[in-house]
Amino acid sequence: MTSRMSTDAHAHMLEEAVTYLLGELPPDEAAALEAHLQLCTPCRAELGDLREALNLLADGVPAADPPPELKRRIMRRLRRRRPFPWPWATAAAASLVAALSFWQAAVWHARYEAQLRWPVHVTAWAMRGVPPAPGAAGSLVWVRQADSNWVQLVVAGLPRTTGKQVYQLWYILDGKPISGGTFTVGASGEATVRAAVPPEVGFQVAAVTLEPQDGDQAPKGPVVLATKE
């Protein structure tokens, strides 16, 4: 992570960490900062420290006991409401992509059922577009079983690649990116990629960057999609 891009991101993070914590950063900048946080363990730690310090202030306020009715009122409301209420579904794109991806995984599963060995471990993430591709969405499904280990990435809404440009998938392992392969995107903005995962790789977070060219072992370009942390 020595590229100019990430140095800028560090500097930006240092400058705007407090603004972000106070909820004063515009949504697109907040999303960009969050994307950087996913890739950068030191910045995450730094922000965590600032957040803990800010919340320390709550500990010093004068003590006041809430009235007992408050608890009764809240508990009554809970029983009426499910923890996941019917919402204002605006991330429909991401859902749809996730649905398609699951569908395809299920179809593959049916096709290859005879060859599969159980158990199969499936982990899935929705990926969100961040500037410079705020309208993009994606889903990542990771399938592991006795003799195979692969991911399927479905993306939509990405700007088309030009010249030598490629999109590159990264698994983030202890803050370190490991390449998951590259792909290009045409005018449709969509792509479906299936790639083998090296057996030693286990990851919690993944991101897609737009790289100036293929073959780099470290990300040089901006993050365009990231699993939400």
Next chain:
Amino acid sequence: MRVVLGPGKIFHCALKTICARQAKNQTLTPVLRSLKMLQRTACLGGVHGGMEELTDGELLTRIAAGEVAAFEVLYDRYARLVFSLCLRLLGDRTAAEEVAQDAFLRIWRHAGDFDPLRGTARSWLLTITHRLAIDHRRQRRGYAVPGSPEVEAAAAVVTDDPGERAVAGALGQQVNRALQGLAPEQRQVLCLVYFGGFTQSEVAQLLAVPLGTVKSRVRLALVNLRRLVGEG
């Protein structure tokens, strides 16, 4: 987040996850986390006893899976802190009750969003409370006027009454001592921002200093506060 599936289950489970995902307008991760939680609860036979010993983070995982009992334990643990903070920020009990209720309902609905990699559960729920209280206050307040009683009250952090108890006991007193130990210009901006709910730009206007100066003072104040509390 890992779900072990049998041959017939994969499609059913995928559909269930998608439905939950669409219903929740969120990433899949918390949903899968909840599924795992449900499995674990099933293994334990749904025993609710001993929840008082669970960590805040463990409680939130259970709350995300819809366990009311876990929520009740978390409420009992934090109601006083949440309410005291609301009262300090809003100044009247009716508004404080209203915002504390909103905060707990939000915690109930969004428990699946809590991510231990990003900070402690305590910090997460205090951030939610603080944001809601400040939003409430901003709606009520309108624009900040320099020298108004509201601005003065926000800047005068620590109560003059030394007999008044801090909500977090010894830690709270330590925090208040540390606040007193900050350079006055750092204490001022931090209190205007945190207790007054003023944005950094508003503070810059109120104090007639550049925005960059306000930002760096808030940051320094936080770094120093943490250090001073650490030193005890």
